[in-house]
Amino acid sequence: GEDVEQSLFLSVREGDSSVINCTYTDSSSTYLYWYKQEPGAGLQLLTYIFSNMDMKQDQRLTVLLNKKDKHLSLRIADTQTGDSAIYFCAEIYNQGGKLIFGQGTELSVKP
Amino acid sequence: DSGVTQTPKHLITATGQRVTLRCSPRSGDLSVYWYQQSLDQGLQFLIQYYNGEERAKGNILERFSAQQFPDLHSELNLSSLELGDSALYFCASSRRTGAGETQYFGPGTRLLVL
Numbered sequence: 775g776e777d778v779e780q781s782l783f784l785s786v787r788e789g790d791s792s793v794i795n796c797t798y799t800d801s802s803s804t805y806l807y808w809y810k811q812e813p814g815a816g817l818q819l820l821t822y823i824f825s826n827m828d829m830k831q832d833q834r835l836t837v838l839l840n841k842k843d844k845h846l847s848l849r850i851a852d853t854q855t856g857d858s859a860i861y862f863c864a865e866i867y868n869q870g871g872k873l874i875f876g877q878g879t880e881l882s883v884k885p
Numbered sequence: 886d887s888g889v890t891q892t893p894k895h896l897i898t899a900t901g902q903r904v905t906l907r908c909s910p911r912s913g914d915l916s917v918y919w920y921q922q923s924l925d926q927g928l929q930f931l932i933q934y935y936n937g938e939e940r941a942k943g944n945i946l947e948r949f950s951a952q953q954f955p956d957l958h959s960e961l962n963l964s965s966l967e968l969g970d971s972a973l974y975f976c977a978s979s980r981r982t983g984a985g986e987t988q989y990f991g992p993g994t995r996l997l998v999l
Contacts, residue, residue, distance in 0.1 A: 817990035875928040
């Protein structure tokens with residue numbers, strides 16, 4: 775089936791870490807993605823992880839993948855007000871080109 | 886800037902009308918994807934083209950059609966527009982097609998049907 779689930783809202787204080795969670799259903803997904811959407815803007819690719827990896831770190835971003843539980847998370851260290859946006863996780867469906875997106879998590883960073 | 890361009894940025898039209906949205910992929914990308922983002926449906930895949938040929942189809946209505954031209958730009962045609970077609974339409978492109986190909990998104994065309 776095609777289903778990606780995310781919690782809708784997350785609020786953190788500036789300087790704290792943010793953790794955005796995602797669950798997916800397609801066990802054949804080979805790549806999982808995180809995109810960021812700022813108000814009125816398009817989707818910006820943040821990072822991705824290949825399914826044979828457990829973790830990927832890219833500066834302030836850490837992606838953790840638990841393939842057994844089909845659970846993906848994005849950790850943003852030292853969260854800044856500029857990180858306020860909607861974050862989407864997405865999986866590639868059935869080895870093809872179609873991305874299945876979650877509903878998006880709105881991250882609000884308070885000073 | 887992803888390198889994917891979309892025109893127009895905004896479009897306001899009336900029910901029953903027809904519009905054309907245009908997308909230019911990143912230089913060298915052969916694959917183009919169209920997605921619709923609406924409040925009730927979220928982000929949904931519509932259709933994919935690869936080097937001029939339709940590759941995959943998603944939840945695209947029969948009133949909607951797309952094509953990819955020899956210069957690799959793509960157009961999404963929406964006809965007999967309804968209020969519910971109001972949404973943000975994104976185009977994305979990738980080098981080739983398949984699971985390992987990262988998709989880069991354009992800024993979107995915001996369509997409002999009145």
